Amino acid sequence: MSVFADKDKSLLDFENRAYxxxxxxVHNHTxxxxxxxxxxxxxxxxxxxxxVSGKLYALQIKYYAVANSGNDSLFNATIDEYIAIAxxxxxxxxxxxxxxxxxxxxxxxxxxxxxxxMAHDMLKMAEKAHSNLGLYESNLLLGQIFKYRSSFNSAxxxxxxxxxxxxxxxxxxxxxxxxxxxxxYGGNMKYDKALKYAAMAKKWANFDIYRLYGEWTYLNExxxxxxxxxxxxxxxxxELNDEEQYKSIPVDMQISLDAMKLISxxxxxxxxxKIMEHDSETRQLGFLVLLAQxxxxxxxxxxxxxxxxxxxxSIESELLDSELAELDVRLGKADAEYKAEQxxxxxxxxxxxxxxxxxxxxxxxxxxxxxxRRIQTEKLKLAxxxxxxxxxxxxxxxxxxxxxLEEAExxxxxxxxxxxxMTHEIRTPLNAIFGxxxxxxxxxxxxxxxxxxxxxxxxxxxxxxxxxxxxxxIKLSNYDSHSVEVxxxxxxxxxxxxxxxxxxPVPDSTRIRLNVDLESNYTLVTDAEKLINAIVYxxxxxFKFTENGSVTVGANKTERPGFITFFVEDTGxxxxxxxxxxxxxxxxxxxxxxxxxxxxxxLCRVIMESLNGEVxxxxxxxGGSRFVLQVPA
Numbered sequence: 054m055s056v057f058a059d060k061d062k063s064l065l066d067f068e069n070r071a072y073x074x075x076x077x078x079v080h081n082h083t084x085x086x087x088x089x090x091x092x093x094x095x096x097x098x099x100x101x102x103x104x105v106s107g108k109l110y111a112l113q114i115k116y117y118a119v120a121n122s123g124n125d126s127l128f129n130a131t132i133d134e135y136i137a138i139a140x141x142x143x144x145x146x147x148x149x150x151x152x153x154x155x156x157x158x159x160x161x162x163x164x165x166x167x168x169x170x171m172a173h174d175m176l177k178m179a180e181k182a183h184s185n186l187g188l189y190e191s192n193l194l195l196g197q198i199f200k201y202r203s204s205f206n207s208a209x210x211x212x213x214x215x216x217x218x219x220x221x222x223x224x225x226x227x228x229x230x231x232x233x234x235x236x237x238y239g240g241n242m243k244y245d246k247a248l249k250y251a252a253m254a255k256k257w258a259n260f261d262i263y264r265l266y267g268e269w270t271y272l273n274e275x276x277x278x279x280x281x282x283x284x285x286x287x288x289x290x291x292e293l294n295d296e297e298q299y300k301s302i303p304v305d306m307q308i309s310l311d312a313m314k315l316i317s318x319x320x321x322x323x324x325x326x327k328i329m330e331h332d333s334e335t336r337q338l339g340f341l342v343l344l345a346q347x348x349x350x351x352x353x354x355x356x357x358x359x360x361x362x363x364x365x366x367s368i369e370s371e372l373l374d375s376e377l378a379e380l381d382v383r384l385g386k387a388d389a390e391y392k393a394e395q396x397x398x399x400x401x402x403x404x405x406x407x408x409x410x411x412x413x414x415x416x417x418x419x420x421x422x423x424x425x426r427r428i429q430t431e432k433l434k435l436a437x438x439x440x441x442x443x444x445x446x447x448x449x450x451x452x453x454x455x456x457x458l459e460e461a462e463x464x465x466x467x468x469x470x471x472x473x474x475m476t477h478e479i480r481t482p483l484n485a486i487f488g489x490x491x492x493x494x495x496x497x498x499x500x501x502x503x504x505x506x507x508x509x510x511x512x513x514x515x516x517x518x519x520x521x522x523x524x525x526x527i528k529l530s531n532y533d534s535h536s537v538e539v540x541x542x543x544x545x546x547x548x549x550x551x552x553x554x555x556x557x558p559v560p561d562s563t564r565i566r567l568n569v570d571l572e573s574n575y576t577l578v579t580d581a582e583k584l585i586n587a588i589v590y591x592x593x594x595x596f597k598f599t600e601n602g603s604v605t606v607g608a609n610k611t612e613r614p615g616f617i618t619f620f621v622e623d624t625g626x627x628x629x630x631x632x633x634x635x636x637x638x639x640x641x642x643x644x645x646x647x648x649x650x651x652x653x654x655x656l657c658r659v660i661m662e663s664l665n666g667e668v669x670x671x672x673x674x675x676g677g678s679r680f681v682l683q684v685p686a
Contacts, residue, residue, distance in 0.1 A: 075110040088118040149187040189218040228257040244278035482515035546608040599625035
């Protein structure tokens with residue numbers, strides 16, 4: 054840290070001595086709790102001498118010494134004071150190093166949501182300071198947080214950003230980033246790239262422990278890609294065969310390496326026992342999927358894949374809840390700061406009014422002539438009117454900010470609800486597609502023709518489901534942006550219903566009948582394609598909730614004069630009247646266990662609105678559910 058030339062010699066001597074103490078204790082005895090009393094003594098002397106640098110040296114010694122003590126409150130109090138001083142003094146290098154240490158510490162306790170907010174704050178500070186060190190560390194931290202959440206594409210974006218801010222001669226950042234990127238590509242099942250970056254990480258590993266980490270990462274990616282011959286060859290040449298080197302890596306890496314060795318040797322039961330030594334359920338399930346694939350047990354592989362997806366969804370849901378709570382806290386702080394500012398301005402206003410009144414009284418007392426007295430009275434009235442107007446403006450501003458905060462909270466809640474729904478709904482077909490596609494292309498699993506046909510059908514069905522979900526989201530977005538054209542043409546109700554029946558994938562042809570009076574065929578002018586799509590969404594919804602009986606589609610012109618009414622009736626379990634409007638909200642699902650995104654009825658409603666019509670639930674119908682779609686004749 055820099056020292057200033059205008060400091061007196063005794064202060065410079067003290068700070069040089071404090072610097073030497075810091076260098077010795079932090080680098081040679083980093084986590085020794087015996088350093089705490091030394092740090093406290095140095096801190097007190099620094100305060101007495103008025104040395105900011107000395108205080109920072111003492112605080113750094115202390116927070117490293119406390120890091121392994123388990124005393125979270127003491128660690129946070131110490132490092133937060135260090136960060137506050139560094140920020141106040143614009144000591145950016147010290148600020149970024151300490152903030153990085155604090156985030157790494159909290160990541161160790163699993164508080165990833167709070168860490169992400171801190172890392173974003175650190176990134177903003179780094180951009181403000183134009184600090185390459187801060188930009189590297191904040192992007193690296195954000196990448197690591199998103200990697201933990203299995204958001205590998207987001208993590209890779211931050212890791213690539215971090216590459217732009219490191220010294221080309223510094224090997225450790227290159228090793229760290231390439232190793233992280235290898236694991237992200239492995240998570241995305243892009244094993245060619247994963248092996249490429251794992252090899253690059255090995256190249257940049259100039260220290261023993263980093264070299265061993267690089268070896269482990271390369272072996273892991275070979276194993277994940279199911280290149281068992283490559284794994285055996287690399288393992289035979291690896292330094293990790295040496296017992297001492299093997300003991301140098303963390304326990305979880307030792308367990309994983311042992312499990313991979315056992316599977317490569319065909320010792321599947323021994324491997325299964327070793328896998329269960331992992332304290333992480335996601336690591337256990339990930340290895341069990343690979344074990345089942347190496348065994349050729351497709352049923353178990355699919356079962357473990359589904360369980361792993363469920364666990365990951367649960368972790369992501371908890372993180373999203375935590376982020377929402379953190380956002381609530383930040384909004385609360387912002388609101389408190391706003392209220393404090395309002396109180397300050399109000400006090401200033403009251404003070405100004407009091408001073409104005411006192412001055413007016415003094416002036417009125419000094420003025421003898423009535424005319425001057427009347428003029429001063431009028432001025433006072435004008436000042437009072439201005440004060441009232443100012444108060445009204447302040448109240449209006451406060452109301453506008455409160456409304457904006459409520460809108461932000463509602464928008465964030467909708468975003469989180471959408472992410473949770475889409476993560477679950479999209480991951481289910483993706484897991485099936487990825488899992489069976491990997492089995493179909495595997496060179497180690499032999500499949501008969503029936504199994505291949507069955508897996509192909511599953512892949513095709515889930516691909517269609519995924520495509521349908523994405524199409525619905527795109528359609529809804531187009532209607533929201535008013536980018537959908539409506540083409541009005543003359544058509545008739547019988548044509549509309551016949552097209553609906555042809556467009557709906559009917560599970561059982563006996564379950565649906567066409568309820569149309571052939572003698573009463575109604576003519577109307579509308580966008581036939583969009584009206585057909587709207588009715589199809591309702592009919593498809595009816596099939597989901599009808600196990601037995603029938604779904605009936607028909608039309609009449611008697612329910613509402615001037616309109617043609619299309620109706621869809623089913624003999625399913627029905628919908629409570631209190632949900633008659635709720636079911637048309639976006640992402641709402643009456644039954645969370647039935648597949649779907651909750652967009653079908655919502656999309657139906659926006660289509661009907663674009664046709665100057667409406668769709669609603671007939672709450673008087675008791676035989677199941679009855680929807681009516683009315684369009685102008």
